[in-house]
Amino acid sequence: xxxxxxxxxxxxxxLAVSIPVTINAVxxxxxxxxxxxxxxxxxLSVELLAMxxxxxxxxxxxxxxxxxxxxxMLTSVFNLPIHEAVAISIVGVVATGISGGSxxxxxxxxxxxxxxxxxxxxxxxxxxxxxxxLMIPGTFLYLIFSAFAFYVSISQVRSIKLxxxxxxxxGFKKATPDRLSRVLNLSGSYFDKNLGTDVGYVVxxxxxxxxxxxxxxxxxxxxxxxxxxxxxxxxxxxxxVPLKASIATSKFMISVTAATSAMVYFLYGAVRxxxxxxxxxGTTLGASLGAKVMNRLKVKWLKVVFASITCYLGYNMxxxxxxxxxxxxxx
Amino acid sequence: xxxxxxxxxxxMVGMVLSVLLLATSLLSNLLQLEPGFTSTVAVVSVGALIxxxxxxxxxxxxxxxxxxxxxxxxxxxxxxxxMIISLILGLTLRPS
Numbered sequence: 001x002x003x004x005x006x007x008x009x010x011x012x013x014x015l016a017v018s019i020p021v022t023i024n025a026v027x028x029x030x031x032x033x034x035x036x037x038x039x040x041x042x043x044l045s046v047e048l049l050a051m052x053x054x055x056x057x058x059x060x061x062x063x064x065x066x067x068x069x070x071x072x073m074l075t076s077v078f079n080l081p082i083h084e085a086v087a088i089s090i091v092g093v094v095a096t097g098i099s100g101g102s103x104x105x106x107x108x109x110x111x112x113x114x115x116x117x118x119x120x121x122x123x124x125x126x127x128x129x130x131x132x133x134l135m136i137p138g139t140f141l142y143l144i145f146s147a148f149a150f151y152v153s154i155s156q157v158r159s160i161k162l163x164x165x166x167x168x169x170x171g172f173k174k175a176t177p178d179r180l181s182r183v184l185n186l187s188g189s190y191f192d193k194n195l196g197t198d199v200g201y202v203v204x205x206x207x208x209x210x211x212x213x214x215x216x217x218x219x220x221x222x223x224x225x226x227x228x229x230x231x232x233x234x235x236x237x238x239x240x241v242p243l244k245a246s247i248a249t250s251k252f253m254i255s256v257t258a259a260t261s262a263m264v265y266f267l268y269g270a271v272r273x274x275x276x277x278x279x280x281x282g283t284t285l286g287a288s289l290g291a292k293v294m295n296r297l298k299v300k301w302l303k304v305v306f307a308s309i310t311c312y313l314g315y316n317m318x319x320x321x322x323x324x325x326x327x328x329x330x331x
Numbered sequence: 332x333x334x335x336x337x338x339x340x341x342x343m344v345g346m347v348l349s350v351l352l353l354a355t356s357l358l359s360n361l362l363q364l365e366p367g368f369t370s371t372v373a374v375v376s377v378g379a380l381i382x383x384x385x386x387x388x389x390x391x392x393x394x395x396x397x398x399x400x401x402x403x404x405x406x407x408x409x410x411x412x413x414m415i416i417s418l419i420l421g422l423t424l425r426p427s
Contacts (some may be wrong), residue, residue, distance in 0.1 A: 040360060040361070042361055045357060091377060091381065094381050095349075095380060097384065098342050098345060098346050098380070101342055102339055102342035102343055102346060105338055105339040105342065106339055110335065112334050112335050113406075116388075116391060116403065116406045116407055116410060119406075119410045120406055120409045120413070123413040123417065124413055127413055127420065130420070183402065184406070185402070252338075255342075255384045256384045256387070256410065259382075259383070259384035259385060259414070260414045260417045260418060261421070262381040263385075263418050264417075264418060264421035266381055267422055268422075271377060273356070273370065273374065273377060274360050274373070276373070276377055277353045277357040277360065277373060277376065277377075278357055280377070280380055281350060281353050281354060284346065284350055
């Protein structure tokens with residue numbers, strides 16, 4: 001056990017040290033990593049930390065990345081250009097993913113097999129989306145994703161009573177698994193602290209969920225929108241996974257997806273490191289707190305908050321889509 | 332070895348290591364210490380943070396191989412390969 005821990009620590013340390021060394025060798029200069037970097041004031045650090053704690057908390061509570069809070073705040077409150085805000089936010093998203101992901105793993109809420117299975121489609125989708133983004137304009141995609149967000153929002157509100165009833169009557173366990181779910185052993189269970197009971201579930205609709213996750217990945221590659229709400233919805237609405245297990249599993253997946261984009265920004269020196277430190281520390285703290293709270297909440301309230309956030313996301317995408325495609329400026 | 336426990340441990344090691352380094356870089360930035368030291372610690376800390384998920388996926392491959400869990404091995408290896416391809420394409424196709 002001890003040897004295993006040492007090996008893990010050593011592997012990570014090697015990775016951490018090898019990255020800057022390799023980059024220094026490839027790009028030949030460390031200056032690349034200091035785009036306009038300067039010392040930040042204690043007040044600014046505290047403000048960034050507070051914003052990041054809120055983003056991390058919400059992200060862990062809902063299985064989202066937290067970019068929904070960070071990017072608008074970094075641009076409007078901290079006056080950062082959008083590309084710098086996105087780069088800092090993506091580092092924060094990785095931090096919430098790691099912090100929330102590890103907390104949910106400890107609580108045995110994450111379905112790691114399901115996460116890895118869906119991650120194949122999300123990463124493939126993100127890659128496809130990123131390649132397509134070079135060829136096609138994403139204007140109308142905002143409208144499509146907006147429609148999907150409204151659909152998810154309405155479906156979550158409509159399924160409040162159904163989910164509570166299903167948990168009470170062990171309904172998540174009574175489904176029949178599809179072939180892929182059986183072969184990959186995707187079904188699982190978790191302990192619901194609010195109800196004080198084990199909730200077992202049988203995963204079905206694996207192909208359906210895989211395709212929706214692929215679309216989530218494409219959305220994130222094409223438009224830079226967080227795929228968190230689509231991943232949670234894919235598992236909860238299409239694959240018979242309870243909301244709490246979906247949130248925990250999505251959090252694990254987000255760390256993996258965001259790390260790929262974050263690495264590209266990082267290697268390009270686009271991350272403003274002096275801002276990234278308080279943001280990453282804040283989101284880590286916020287996500288640990290959010291993960292502690294989530295399992296104690298009633299599913300009903302989680303669904304209401306999730307539906308509200310998804311509705312807000314849908315409205316934002318609709319606004320962007322209408323502005324870019326028809327020049328209509330919604331409030 | 333249980334995949335969940337290994338993933339949890341790798342996450343924890345990555346998180347503790349990067350938060351400690353991030354805090355060091357934040358403090359040295361606030362105290363306006365040697366700029367070279369501050370930026371090096373910042374680079375290493377953010378590097379450690381974003382390489383943690385790569386390490387988790389890599390550990391899943393090792394765990395599934397040692398457990399002879401062929402399905403999880405194929406799935407984890409696919410994820411890691413796509414992550415690496417995305418990274419390479421992101422670096423080569425991104426306009427400068």
